Amino acid sequence: MIDALLGQLARDPAADIDVAEVALYLATDEYPDLSVPEYLARLDELAGQARLLLAGRLRRQTLRLARFLFDDEGFRGNRAEYYDPRNSYLNDVLDRKLGIPITLSVLAIGVGRRIGLDVVGVGLPGHFIAKAIAGDEEVLFDPFHGGQLLTPAGCEQLVQKVTGRPFAVTVESLTPTPPGLIVMRMLNNLRSIYASAEDYGRTARALSRQLQLAPDDAGLRRDLGVTLVRGGRPGAAIDHLKAYIAAAPYADDAVDVRELLARALSDVARWN
Numbered sequence: 001m002i003d004a005l006l007g008q009l010a011r012d013p014a015a016d017i018d019v020a021e022v023a024l025y026l027a028t029d030e031y032p033d034l035s036v037p038e039y040l041a042r043l044d045e046l047a048g049q050a051r052l053l054l055a056g057r058l059r060r061q062t063l064r065l066a067r068f069l070f071d072d073e074g075f076r077g078n079r080a081e082y083y084d085p086r087n088s089y090l091n092d093v094l095d096r097k098l099g100i101p102i103t104l105s106v107l108a109i110g111v112g113r114r115i116g117l118d119v120v121g122v123g124l125p126g127h128f129i130a131k132a133i134a135g136d137e138e139v140l141f142d143p144f145h146g147g148q149l150l151t152p153a154g155c156e157q158l159v160q161k162v163t164g165r166p167f168a169v170t171v172e173s174l175t176p177t178p179p180g181l182i183v184m185r186m187l188n189n190l191r192s193i194y195a196s197a198e199d200y201g202r203t204a205r206a207l208s209r210q211l212q213l214a215p216d217d218a219g220l221r222r223d224l225g226v227t228l229v230r231g232g233r234p235g236a237a238i239d240h241l242k243a244y245i246a247a248a249p250y251a252d253d254a255v256d257v258r259e260l261l262a263r264a265l266s267d268v269a270r271w272n
Helices: 002-011 019-027 036-051 058-072 090-096 101-114 152-163 179-196 200-213 218-230 234-247 254-271
Strands: 118-124 127-134 137-142 148-150
Touching (some): 002 179, 036 090, 090 101, 101 118
């Protein structure tokens, strides 16, 4: 199922797809026995409760949804252990009620979708938020910080606090992030966490999923090849390293990649 969903997003990153469902199927890489239908039913149950609370104009509906998820239900940002990989798996978020900005936003998107409220993700620099839309009206909110409502000026302050750099909001910076890019960003978080822990197997797994989303991305093939070599799988790395060199023969790192490829070929030859 996940292969089909990622293939659909590779063809059309803006496909009308339930990003919460994609996130749950992604989690089966880490949790092979995970029952996705069970967790989808839990989202349906949350939506059933939230639906009873929603009335009025968009701002009021958004505020009530945020209060329901982040006050009544107790979902919150895991500030103490931000880089715990469980924060990046939606099943764990539903179980532990802890997450990071993007997974808590995916939760809000998933519940909003189920109650007919158009909630989308917005990928700000260094932080991910959500936005509810109805016609020409938009309401920004921050799932990681308790669902607080945001103004454009508040977004600027938030980004500056997170990144330490000034940020000026534009129309483009607040446009919805397509589902395909949300999934790519989720995988990037996992990839970064696992790479920092030198868990090359899981890093390669995340990269392989990213490559399904962007099969023509030569940089991803390079990174996957490098990770496979570091993880002791030179044979699996060879085609990826060759593909990168073919696609970017004059890149700044092409010499280094050629040397790594030669090492991988040598390692495989010694085994045969």
